[in-house]
């Protein structure tokens with residue numbers, strides 16, 4: 001496990017609505033933080049592999065999100081596009097401590113291609 | 114380097130050839146297509162269902178624009194090639210555009226024959242070949258007037274049935290004594306005539322047209338025997354001629370069509386001809402099955418397989434008019450040495466005839482029950498000796514000594530290589546093989562993976578029987594279309610169960626109706642949210658997370674993730690104050706685009722999400738509220754200036770439009786609802802293509818509904834006429850409430866009306882005034898909970914936090 005200093009605090013667990021999302025501005029593309037119906041949290045780059053749609057604005061169902069622009073379905077666990085389409089969005093390691101959401105600093109500062 | 118392949122014509126034949134070519138030899142050619150028709154490749158044989166209203170144009174597109182992009186094909190839509198220069202190997206279009214080719218395909222199809230009688234060039238005389246013809250017919254059909262179709266063949270009868278479905282009074286004129294005499298014997302032709310007449314279509318046989326009457330447009334038609342038939346529309350469907358003029362001018366050998374050898378090459382080896390324009394083995398072809406064979410040969414030749422040869426096969430004919438079953442194949446003329454077996458059951462309208470020669474089936478005609486058609490056709494193509502079967506042959510393969518026939522017996526009896534889908538040449542084994550291999554369970558799956566039944570669709574029944582045969586009870590064709598993969602229930606069942614079981618939240622509903630996924634999907638959740646909301650006004654708490662983003666944040670998402678904002682302008686009216694507020698907002702938030710919408714109001718495009726609450730607050734301050742441009746809700750009520758200003762206005766159309774919009778805004782509906790009020794029948798607010806439209810007249814208000822002007826174009830139906838504004842409002846509100854209660858999610862009013870029937874709607878909101886009042890009251894009740902401006906609700910405090918990022922880590926880049 002990484003040391004605590006390798007993690008960045010981005011806010012409280014309660015700041016993210018259930019079956020909803022919030023965004024975090026970051027180097028490279030923004031990051032979307034999702035909360036599924038059972039309270040699990042996920043972080044992925046907020047950019048659909050199809051045509052760059054903001055995934056944070058999609059409908060969250062199970063552990064997937066449907067992109068608001070053309071309905072691609074993306075797994076929040078793996079970042080893989082589901083169904084007939086192919087593609088992948090980068091996931092960011094996320095941890096929860098004392099009701100706070102932490103993101104992996106290493107994954108953040110490394111710029112996405 | 115890739116060779117240059119130019120294609121003239123973008124019909125079904127070259128479309129198929131390119132598909133095969135890209136499969137076999139991707140990247141070998143750089144393809145350019147010139148098509149005189151200004152559109153992509155579509156299923157021409159399905160024009161009749163578009164005419165009758167059973168399908169929309171979108172549903173019959175074969176290759177959408179993206180297909181051309183994906184395959185790097187340059188498609189010139191609406192460009193007619195006038196000249197082929199074989200010396201310089203170039204083609205030139207009428208506007209001067211030229212293209213060079215290494216290989217050229219001419220696929221110009223056919224032109225419909227126009228009988229050159231006097232008056233043939235009057236407006237109102239059409240042929241039946243492409244979408245433009247269908248659109249012209251649909252326009253003419255809006256008048257519900259009289260149509261005459263010349264030609265009682267396949268095309269003529271399909272046109273007649275379509276026009277009659279659209280409400281026209283139709284007469285078919287046919288030169289010969291019986292209908293479809295090229296495909297049917299006189300007995301079947303007679304049965305067909307009875308069926309056509311039973312649908313209210315007049316049939317006149319041995320009718321020789323003398324002249325088309327009319328001065329500025331068609332008014333009627335005169336026959337040789339002096340009969341005059343009044344008509345507003347005349348459709349000529351008397352035959353086609355190969356479209357080979359450009360080939361002839363280029364010096365290629367042309368006979369009845371452009372002459373090709375077995376490799377589909379014309380007299381110039383670099384030029385192929387393909388489709389209805391080509392003449393092969395001394396014949397021209399007018400059905401897609403042989404054209405698709407030609408397409409295969411061209412693709413093979415172009416990809417280097419020089420052994421491919423075109424060998425025409427027998428084709429079968431079916432008529433694509435819902436409810437009329439006929440099938441014919443082969444040769445059924447009487448001749449020496451031919452026998453026939455006939456089965457006739459007049460009471461059930463069944464007729465079958467087999468023509469035999471040397472104990473082989475050479476032709477067949479079937480009317481009424483055509484389920485054994487594929488089996489007979491297979492015997493015919495194989496030339497099988499039927500001596501052993503002869504006694505029971507006519508009863509088909511299902512004959513089992515008098516026992517009840519198993520409907521799938523005919524299909525079960527077919528050998529694996531029997532053809533099921535004639536258009537696409539797909540045999541039984543290919544279909545059952547894919548069903549087993551890929552575990553296919555629905556007709557759509559089979560269509561997607563085999564192409565069977567995607568063209569003319571007449572083999573759909575056979576494909577379904579193959580599904581039944583292969584899957585047994587696991588295939589249930591009668592099953593309703595489930596709402597989405599999370600459930601087996603259809604929309605209507607779900608709506609019924611929401612009421613019956615008093616389901617008032619989405620989790621309760623998913624529990625009670627045994628949802629298969631933990632919390633639904635992006636398809637069912639918005640639908641369920643609407644159904645529960647519309648059923649339990651005041652009790653159900655709207656679930657924002659089940660709404661599409663636009664409804665969740667009250668603005669329309671744009672391709673770059675920014676939003677557009679459209680405030681209401683009641684009835685299209687605005688003021689200096691409102692315009693000034695809009696101008697200030699645009700400046701303050703640096704909004705890049707301001708546009709007048711097609712709905713008589715102003716759209717501000719490119720607003721950043723985090724600015725939305727502040728933009729709304731400023732607009733609210735000037736009295737502007739959300740226009741719901743993003744919602745499955747009341748959008749706009751367009752108006753014209755009416756009696757306020759216009760010299761023709763008969764009523765206060767602007768005032769009535771504003772009144773309706775103020776009364777009805779905010780209510781959620783299955784799909785968007787657009788309205789308009791015009792002050793007189795000149796109809797400047799385009800009320801007759803809206804979901805609901807009012808046309809004011811001296812005596813009051815004509816209420817129209819069920820129009821469409823987007824994906825489909827459809828004029829409205831007249832619902833009723835009322836004398837006062839109050840009555841108009843009551844009828845409209847009741848109509849919309851009925852739609853809110855019955856419409857399926859995303860089903861526009863015109864589709865709902867078609868599904869439930871115009872009469873049932875008329876009965877509920879016009880005839881039964883108690884019912885109308887009750888519907889009106891239910892709408893008014895639900896409005897109590899919907900008429901709060903969603904913008905005002907979201908402009909302050911905690912409710913704006915969702916619009917802002919939760920953290921800003923951009924600094925980390927600098928720290929790197």
Ligand code: SRM
Nearest residue numbers: 669677709710711712714742748787821822823824825861
């Ligand atoms: C802004 C506007 C175009 C314009 O610049 O004028 C527009 C813009 C869009 N239309 Fe439209 N339509 C606009 C008037 C129309 C009209 C004309 C009218 O209302 O008189 C039509 C044809 C009438 C009709 O609806 O039948 C029209 C038929 C459509 C359709 C086809 C609907 C159908 O069922 O046939 C869609 C697609 C859909 O809804 O699924 C669509 C969808 C869209 C969407 C929402 C596409 C999308 O999903 O992003 C566009 C949103 C852009 C935005 O962010 O604002 N728009 N759209 C017009 C807004 C009117 C308004 O003030 O609210």
Ligand SMILES: Cc1cc2nc3c(=O)[nH]c(=O)nc-3n(C[C@H](O)[C@H](O)[C@H](O)COP(=O)(O)OP(=O)(O)OC[C@H]3O[C@@H](n4cnc5c(N)ncnc54)[C@H](O)[C@@H]3O)c2cc1C
Nearest residue numbers: 122124125126149150157158193194221222388389400401
């Ligand atoms: C209403 C209707 C119903 C039918 N039903 C059936 C059926 O049930 N079963 C069946 O098998 N067949 C049916 N057919 C016939 C079938 O549709 C045709 O055989 C087939 O579509 C012909 O394909 P094609 O590619 O040869 O030509 P087309 O599809 O006619 O395409 C030719 C294209 O070339 C374009 N063109 C012509 N000249 C030029 C030029 N100089 N430059 C550029 N472009 C040019 C034309 O605009 C046209 O788009 C039906 C046809 C119609 C009209």
Ligand code: SF4
Nearest residue numbers: 671672710711823824
């Ligand atoms: S027609 Fe409507 S949906 Fe299409 S691009 Fe224009 S605004 Fe968008």
Ligand code: FES
Nearest residue numbers: 048050051053067
């Ligand atoms: S951008 Fe996400 S589906 Fe197209």
